[in-house]
Amino acid sequence: MTATTPAEPGGRRGETRRKVYRAAVELIAEQGFTATTVDAIAERAGVAKGTVFYNFGSKEGLFSSLLAHGVGQLTDALSGAAAAAPRPGVAALDAVVLAQLRFFDEYGPFARVLVAEMWRTAWQEVVAGLREGALGVYQGVLDEAVAAGELREGLDTGTAATAIFGMVLTVAIERRALHPEQPLEEVHATLAGLIHGRITG
Amino acid sequence: MTATTPAEPGGRRGETRRKVYRAAVELIAEQGFTATTVDAIAERAGVAKGTVFYNFGSKEGLFSSLLAHGVGQLTDALSGAAAAAPRPGVAALDAVVLAQLRFFDEYGPFARVLVAEMWRTAWQEVVAGLREGALGVYQGVLDEAVAAGELREGLDTGTAATAIFGMVLTVAIERRALHPEQPLEEVHATLAGLIHGRITG
Amino acid sequence: MTATTPAEPGGRRGETRRKVYRAAVELIAEQGFTATTVDAIAERAGVAKGTVFYNFGSKEGLFSSLLAHGVGQLTDALSGAAAAAPRPGVAALDAVVLAQLRFFDEYGPFARVLVAEMWRTAWQEVVAGLREGALGVYQGVLDEAVAAGELREGLDTGTAATAIFGMVLTVAIERRALHPEQPLEEVHATLAGLIHGRITG
Amino acid sequence: MTATTPAEPGGRRGETRRKVYRAAVELIAEQGFTATTVDAIAERAGVAKGTVFYNFGSKEGLFSSLLAHGVGQLTDALSGAAAAAPRPGVAALDAVVLAQLRFFDEYGPFARVLVAEMWRTAWQEVVAGLREGALGVYQGVLDEAVAAGELREGLDTGTAATAIFGMVLTVAIERRALHPEQPLEEVHATLAGLIHGRITG
DNA sequence: CATGAATGAGATTTCATTCAT
DNA sequence: AATGAATGAAATCTCATTCAT
Numbered sequence: 001m002t003a004t005t006p007a008e009p010g011g012r013r014g015e016t017r018r019k020v021y022r023a024a025v026e027l028i029a030e031q032g033f034t035a036t037t038v039d040a041i042a043e044r045a046g047v048a049k050g051t052v053f054y055n056f057g058s059k060e061g062l063f064s065s066l067l068a069h070g071v072g073q074l075t076d077a078l079s080g081a082a083a084a085a086p087r088p089g090v091a092a093l094d095a096v097v098l099a100q101l102r103f104f105d106e107y108g109p110f111a112r113v114l115v116a117e118m119w120r121t122a123w124q125e126v127v128a129g130l131r132e133g134a135l136g137v138y139q140g141v142l143d144e145a146v147a148a149g150e151l152r153e154g155l156d157t158g159t160a161a162t163a164i165f166g167m168v169l170t171v172a173i174e175r176r177a178l179h180p181e182q183p184l185e186e187v188h189a190t191l192a193g194l195i196h197g198r199i200t201g
Numbered sequence: 202m203t204a205t206t207p208a209e210p211g212g213r214r215g216e217t218r219r220k221v222y223r224a225a226v227e228l229i230a231e232q233g234f235t236a237t238t239v240d241a242i243a244e245r246a247g248v249a250k251g252t253v254f255y256n257f258g259s260k261e262g263l264f265s266s267l268l269a270h271g272v273g274q275l276t277d278a279l280s281g282a283a284a285a286a287p288r289p290g291v292a293a294l295d296a297v298v299l300a301q302l303r304f305f306d307e308y309g310p311f312a313r314v315l316v317a318e319m320w321r322t323a324w325q326e327v328v329a330g331l332r333e334g335a336l337g338v339y340q341g342v343l344d345e346a347v348a349a350g351e352l353r354e355g356l357d358t359g360t361a362a363t364a365i366f367g368m369v370l371t372v373a374i375e376r377r378a379l380h381p382e383q384p385l386e387e388v389h390a391t392l393a394g395l396i397h398g399r400i401t402g
Numbered sequence: 403m404t405a406t407t408p409a410e411p412g413g414r415r416g417e418t419r420r421k422v423y424r425a426a427v428e429l430i431a432e433q434g435f436t437a438t439t440v441d442a443i444a445e446r447a448g449v450a451k452g453t454v455f456y457n458f459g460s461k462e463g464l465f466s467s468l469l470a471h472g473v474g475q476l477t478d479a480l481s482g483a484a485a486a487a488p489r490p491g492v493a494a495l496d497a498v499v500l501a502q503l504r505f506f507d508e509y510g511p512f513a514r515v516l517v518a519e520m521w522r523t524a525w526q527e528v529v530a531g532l533r534e535g536a537l538g539v540y541q542g543v544l545d546e547a548v549a550a551g552e553l554r555e556g557l558d559t560g561t562a563a564t565a566i567f568g569m570v571l572t573v574a575i576e577r578r579a580l581h582p583e584q585p586l587e588e589v590h591a592t593l594a595g596l597i598h599g600r601i602t603g
Numbered sequence: 604m605t606a607t608t609p610a611e612p613g614g615r616r617g618e619t620r621r622k623v624y625r626a627a628v629e630l631i632a633e634q635g636f637t638a639t640t641v642d643a644i645a646e647r648a649g650v651a652k653g654t655v656f657y658n659f660g661s662k663e664g665l666f667s668s669l670l671a672h673g674v675g676q677l678t679d680a681l682s683g684a685a686a687a688a689p690r691p692g693v694a695a696l697d698a699v700v701l702a703q704l705r706f707f708d709e710y711g712p713f714a715r716v717l718v719a720e721m722w723r724t725a726w727q728e729v730v731a732g733l734r735e736g737a738l739g740v741y742q743g744v745l746d747e748a749v750a751a752g753e754l755r756e757g758l759d760t761g762t763a764a765t766a767i768f769g770m771v772l773t774v775a776i777e778r779r780a781l782h783p784e785q786p787l788e789e790v791h792a793t794l795a796g797l798i799h800g801r802i803t804g
Numbered sequence: 805c806a807t808g809a810a811t812g813a814g815a816t817t818t819c820a821t822t823c824a825t
Numbered sequence: 826a827a828t829g830a831a832t833g834a835a836a837t838c839t840c841a842t843t844c845a846t
Contacts, residue, residue, distance in 0.1 A: 012845095049812070050810070054809070116317050116320065155391070166371020170368070238820085239819075248828085259820080260820060434834085451807080523778055562775055576769075590761045596798065614830095662816065
């Protein structure tokens, strides 16, 4: 079994991987990506340093596995919200925006890791997954809204999806860093207003 | 003259600083801050490694100087656009968005550096400058629009400013990376539509 | 049964040992002893890493066992050829040279291992075995030739044995690596000519 | 200047490289190739560990540079002996054999390194150099001897060159390891006898 | 008999920084 | 004002070996 093959979740190896994972996420939350050493991760996980390499092959391997996992969770959160929305179209869009806000509220460090490390060529694959996953959910919802006549025919839904995703991402990071006390609902209301045009009186 | 004193722009030292700036921005955009070595910066700039330290004191010093410089230029570009707009309010907002798109179209690597490194606690000072500068321009324009009755009373213009800035930043990066042939005006139209509510038919 | 006790050749254990032997010889021939990892040996042999240690105790143990095994086979091949020669002396010498060429033709990787690792102080015991075995055969044949008056009285048969052994070993490796198509008989004729003085017209 | 570019011999860097070189050769002589750590080399050379990497790029780089250097010296020694021989042909061959014996007598550790590490794919280039260099000298001398009628027409001088080189190499290593007190001249006499056919009475 | 996850000592390598020139 | 060789602390990574299953 190679170093990067995930083990069966229940076994001894799966347990180790989970411990290392959790330790890595916590430390990134505290100190950022590259400032986190494998030594520190191993110590916090309560395993030997070699064990990290045995299970993930390299520091890069660990982090790319981590990123992929986070992107997957984000995509799940967004598509879940889209599916659970009472009605498609703009109402679903609001739900997805709220889901994204909540996700980054809960996994704030992940948002920072995402924007800070997205550009490393080593992880282009992960970023591509983000595009197909999270941005895809946005674009799907927007396409439905266009089809339903809620948004104007001919809207560039690709660009609009990126725009909304980036808007929410930026606001979520800023809120966490500077106004953590501000209620999420308030922020959501402001963004929803911006997006579906009720910014004007 | 200390290491961090900027030299007169025309001299030999000013030229050296400019070469190092450009090399650093490009490399950091490609690989991120920590993955970029001073060796690589010096080599791409065509100077000796010692020269980087002679001029900027440290790697962090180079980077924060670089960020401050870029943020200053960005602020100038945005406030220039706001001031030159025929009318204040929403019209001015469109002009500022266009100016931001154009700025990042010209200085693409800087946009990536900004988005990637903006949130590191180490550089809070720079981020504060960004907030007072670029985000301030947005907030000022939005405040004027509220005062003029173009936007609804009570709008959280701080959050809205961050939202629009992040939206434009994200779209600018994505366009440069994936659709460089798409006309800037088209992108601008989509964003303007989103922002002032003409997204709906 | 201790880890270093050889098992009966036919059993499950004998089979495992043989697979590991073969894998180890090949890899060490390709990369050298220290560059070859137990991981790689186990993988190529198709067994678990623990199995190598269970059977051979240590990496060194595997290797010295492997060398001893190979040296024993080589000795058998050479002494068999000497015994089977129609006449003793120079004719027997030719037969032994041919046998050595044939042996290394069949077990090429072992020749490389031998030449590469023979001189390491760690394995003096094995080298002593080689000297008593394979070199002993050469020296015995040479002594007989001296006794028979075919070679001059006073010849340093120890040095001569080493010289001829090294010559054949080197040529065998070179042939395998660079001229595998060259008939063994041709090479043998050149060497035989060199050795018993018919190099001159 | 890249890490592998040799510096001008007189400068500061050249001096450092020479110190590291010398330390590396000494340590290899004592402990063998892979058992020698960069730490130990740096300490004996009296430089920081980083300096070794600054100058040679990697441990492999250091050793391959070392090997190439040794092969060059060996080639020079052999071709020098061939050129200085009073007469070409078999007399020159004797001189080359003596030169090879002397070289490995003086640089014994190098001979061991050579045979032990020749097979690493990283150094195939070096080995190719050996073939063209040292073996080339032997073949040239043999060809001349054939042309002069001293050796029989049609002799496979390529194989013969390899054979003689390997013979001398093996004997030189063996002598150094087991009979260092034996006079070089005696060994040379035995080999010379073997080679030009006076092995028989 | 065989396994393979875990280990940790010890190796190689990186790179921001200094300083004599 | 610029250089680049040298540094060394700190990082990443390797791998023979152990041991519970």
